[in-house]
Amino acid sequence: xxxxxxxxxxxxxxxxxxxxxxxxxxxxxxxxxxxxxxxxxxxxxxxxxxxxxxxxxxxxxxxxxxxxxxxxxxxxxxxxxxxxxxxxxxxxxxxxxxxxxxxxxxxxxxxxxxxxxxxxxxxxxxxxxxxxxx
Amino acid sequence: xxxxxxxxxxxxxxxxxxxxxxxxxxxxxxxxxxxxxxxxxxxxxxxxxxxxxxxxxxxxxxxxxxxxxxxxxxxxxxxxxxxxxxxxxxxxxxxxxxxxxxxxxxxxxxxxxxxxxxxxxxxxxxxxxxxxxxxxxxxxxxxxxxxxxxxxxxxxxxxxxxxxxxxxxxxxxxxxxxxxxxxxxxxxxxxxxxxxxxxxxxxxxxxxxxxxxxxxxxxxxxxxxxxxxxxxxxxxxxxxxxxxxxxxxxxxxxxxxxxxxxxxxxxxxxxxxxxxxxxxxxxxxxxxxxxxxxxxxxxxxxxxxxxxxxxxxxxxxxxxxxxxxxxxxxxxxxxxxxxxxxxxxxxxxxxxxxxxxxxxxxxxxxxxxxxxxxxxxxxxxxxxx
Numbered sequence: 001x002x003x004x005x006x007x008x009x010x011x012x013x014x015x016x017x018x019x020x021x022x023x024x025x026x027x028x029x030x031x032x033x034x035x036x037x038x039x040x041x042x043x044x045x046x047x048x049x050x051x052x053x054x055x056x057x058x059x060x061x062x063x064x065x066x067x068x069x070x071x072x073x074x075x076x077x078x079x080x081x082x083x084x085x086x087x088x089x090x091x092x093x094x095x096x097x098x099x100x101x102x103x104x105x106x107x108x109x110x111x112x113x114x115x116x117x118x119x120x121x122x123x124x125x126x127x128x129x130x131x132x133x134x
Numbered sequence: 135x136x137x138x139x140x141x142x143x144x145x146x147x148x149x150x151x152x153x154x155x156x157x158x159x160x161x162x163x164x165x166x167x168x169x170x171x172x173x174x175x176x177x178x179x180x181x182x183x184x185x186x187x188x189x190x191x192x193x194x195x196x197x198x199x200x201x202x203x204x205x206x207x208x209x210x211x212x213x214x215x216x217x218x219x220x221x222x223x224x225x226x227x228x229x230x231x232x233x234x235x236x237x238x239x240x241x242x243x244x245x246x247x248x249x250x251x252x253x254x255x256x257x258x259x260x261x262x263x264x265x266x267x268x269x270x271x272x273x274x275x276x277x278x279x280x281x282x283x284x285x286x287x288x289x290x291x292x293x294x295x296x297x298x299x300x301x302x303x304x305x306x307x308x309x310x311x312x313x314x315x316x317x318x319x320x321x322x323x324x325x326x327x328x329x330x331x332x333x334x335x336x337x338x339x340x341x342x343x344x345x346x347x348x349x350x351x352x353x354x355x356x357x358x359x360x361x362x363x364x365x366x367x368x369x370x371x372x373x374x375x376x377x378x379x380x381x382x383x384x385x386x387x388x389x390x391x392x393x394x395x396x397x398x399x400x401x402x403x404x405x406x407x408x409x410x411x412x413x414x415x416x417x418x419x420x421x422x423x424x425x426x427x428x429x430x431x432x433x434x435x436x437x438x439x440x441x442x443x444x445x446x447x448x449x450x451x452x453x454x455x456x457x458x459x460x461x462x463x464x465x466x467x468x469x470x471x472x473x474x475x476x477x478x479x480x481x482x483x484x485x486x487x488x489x490x491x492x493x494x495x496x497x498x499x500x501x502x503x504x505x506x507x508x509x510x511x512x513x514x515x516x517x518x519x
Contacts, residue, residue, distance in 0.1 A: 014270055040271060040386055066292075066390055068284035069337040070276070074259060078276060086281050086336070088385060098272045098385045111292045122274045130275075 005125050013041040016055055022127045024119045027055040028093055039095040060117035062091040062131070069106040085109050089131050103132040140405050141518040143231040144362035144369030147175025147355030148476045153317055153468045155251045156349040160193045161205045163247035167351035168206060171243065175355045176366045182355070184239030185210045186226040188246045188472075189217035191261045192253060202245075212239040219503020220419055221377075222246070223352075223472040224510035228375040230356035240357065246472035247351035258347070266504075268383045280344055280422065281336035282384050282505045287424040288338060289390035293439070296427070298338050300442035302329035304423040305342045305465050307451055312462025314489035319346055320466040343423040345464035352472035354479065359518060370479040373496065374408065374513035376401025384505040392432055394509035395500060399433035402498075402511035406519055410434040413513075414493045415481050416456060417474035419502040420463040429500050430458075433511065457491050471501045475512070482516045 003019075010018045020027045029038045031045035032052040044051050067087035073079045085101040087109070101109050102120070115131035122128035149170025152163060164187065172178060185208055187199045195201045198215040202208075212233045216222050223246050230242035250258050259278070267273040267282065290296060306326055312318035324342065332341040362369035378394030378401070381387045403409055410433060418429045427441035435456060436444045444450060450458045461467045461477040478497040480486045486494075499512040 010270055018270075040268075040383075066285040066289040068281050068288055068339075069334075070278070070281050071334045071336065072278075072280075074263060074276060074278035074281075076256075081276070084276070086275055086277050086285065088285055088390070096385060098268075098275055098277070100275050111289065123276075124274050126274065128274050 009124065009126055013043065017041060018126055020055070020057070021119060021129055026058045026060050026117050026129050028058045028091065028095055029053050030056045037093050037095055039097050058091050058093050061134070062089045062115055064101065064109060064111055064113040064115060065090040065096055066111060067101060067109050069109070087131070089115060100130045101132070102130050108133070138405055139228060139231045139235070139372055139375055140407070141359050141371055141373065142235050143356050144359050144371045145227065145354045145479050145514070146357050146362055146365040146367065146369050147171040147177065148479050149174060149353040150317060150473065150476050151247065151351030151353070153319060153350050154348050156249065157252055158249055158349065160247060160249045161202060163249055163349060163351035164202050164245045165206050167245050167247055167353035168243055171353035171355050174367060177241070177355065179207055182208060182241050182243045183210050184212040184230060184233050184242030186229060186242055186244040187215040188222040188226070189215045190248060191265065192248045192250055210239065212242070218501070218508040218510065220421060220471045221501035221503035221508040221510040223475050224375070224499055224501040224512040225377070227354065227356060227372060227475065227512055228510070231372055234356065234358050240361070242356045243353060244356060245351070245353040246470055248470065249349045250347060251349045268385065272383055272385055278336070279505070280339055283422045283424060284336040284339045285384060286390050286428070286506060287422070290424060290428065291338060293391055296442050298330055299326050300427070300445070301338065301343055301423040302326040303442070303445050304420070304426045305329045307445065308420060308459050308463040308465040311452060311460055311489060312466035314487070315461045315467050316487070318462045318467035319348055320462070339422060339424070345421045346466070346469045348469055350468050350470040350473070352470060352476050354472070354475060368483045368516065370482045370514045370516070371518050372512070373515045373519050374402040374404070374406030376405065376511050378509040379507065382504055382507050387506065391428065392438065393428060393506045395429050395432035395502065395511065398500070398509040398511040402513050406513045408496065408513060408519065412496050413456065413498045414496050415460060415478070415491055416458045416498040416500070417460070417478050418458050418500050419471055419474065420459055420465045421502070423465065425502060425506065426458070428506070429502070433498070433500060452489070452491060460486065460489050460491060474499045474501070478514050482514060
């Protein structure tokens with residue numbers, strides 16, 4: 001994915017995240033002062049408010065924290081994609097992120113199911129971290 | 135000078151406007167509700183100097199209240215469109231109180247209206263898919279509003295051993311209440327099986343677990359408490375108000391089972407000097423069945439995880455000690471949180487006809503916006519506290 005695509009899609013605060021995703025790496029933010037880990041790219045640490053935030057590479061492992069099997073296509077172009085799974089994954093690093101659970105029968109997905117990250121092209125021209133059962 | 139909003143203002147006019155597939159413009163719907171509220175209060179436009187509206191996708195202009203004031207023929211001394219999503223109707227009553235207390239205006243017209251059904255489902259989906267989920271960290275995964283609430287429902291069911299039948303019971307209760315509401319859109323009785331057999335939207339939420347998506351319009355008129363007895367209909371006094379906000383996007387919610395309603399409820403009760411036991415009727419934001427269970431717990435009407443049992447016991451049915459969503463709610467009467475406010479007023483006034491609850495002195499109204507993101511709790515009373 002070209003840098004120009006990343007600049008079009010991502011805000012300045014998150015471009016590092018998307019560059020890494022294009023290389024098959026999942027990044028999370030880590031506070032350089034208190035060590036707290038967070039996922040959304042905030043401009044300050046949600047624990048101590050420090051602005052000294054860095055990126056670390058996550059292991060890519062986690063568990064399903066919640067999920068839903070979407071049966072009604074939100075847009076006409078998704079009609080052949082349903083049913084698909086939208087989930088909140090709790091990474092081993094302790095943060096939650098939204099994703100899809102793929103390479104899995106939707107009916108098999110359950111809370112606490114162990115998953116690991118894979119990277120797939122998304123419909124918006126970016127490489128998306130998604131999760132498959134371990 | 136006491137800055138608390140307790141006993142500061144009262145609602146003295148109510149308008150419940152067109153519902154369904156109206157073919158009207160958003161501005162036209164706002165005007166209909168405004169006309170009805172003015173007539174109910176025995177007022178004309180010249181008597182209104184404050185205007186509040188809800189910032190909503192159906193009216194994308196930067197200054198909706200300026201657009202409507204021009205359309206309707208108002209030149210207010212106080213004017214704004216507030217932006218808390220479904221939590222805005224309750225907030226409008228409190229902001230009206232603040233403006234009146236500050237001397238910015240004397241009588242506020244507060245309106246919520248939408249022509250979403252007329253604009254059509256494709257327009258709604260298209261706009262909402264841009265503005266609801268996080269543009270980078272959620273939307274690429276193709277969420278939609280019911281799916282985002284389904285994530286909450288799924289986790290809640292896991293943590294508290296609740297079932298899809300427990301969710302369905304909320305829809306059944308609202309439908310029972312809607313049967314006695316003349317303006318309700320859905321009145322045909324349903325049972326739990328009907329809810330579970332309705333189309334699955336995003337597991338575990340079926341079609342009948344989701345609120346209606348109709349055009350609607352409702353308005354109230356707010357004036358100072360000292361002025362409130364100069365009107366044709368009995369006033370509904372503002373006793374307490376509180377807000378609670380923990381996130382915008384569900385991915386960042388600190389919990390998937392307990393939300394800002396804990397704080398909004400505590401703050402509203404503290405302002406009023408009341409507790410959950412003082413509430414006679416509660417109008418709880420029911421965009422989905424799950425939100426009613428969560429609100430019953432978080433507002434303090436029962437312990438966490440026990441809302442399903444409360445519903446099952448009949449306590450929140452019209453014959454119980456805490457009737458909820460007495461007009462049938464957003465699940466069966468009409469979408470639009472403003473109708474929870476107008477229904478509270480109707481009950482407090484004794485105007486609710488066949489659906490009138492005998493003991494109606496204190497009514498709680500709760501609103502939630504986004505994905506259980508913003509919360510507002512309003513306490514209204516037949517008398518000052």
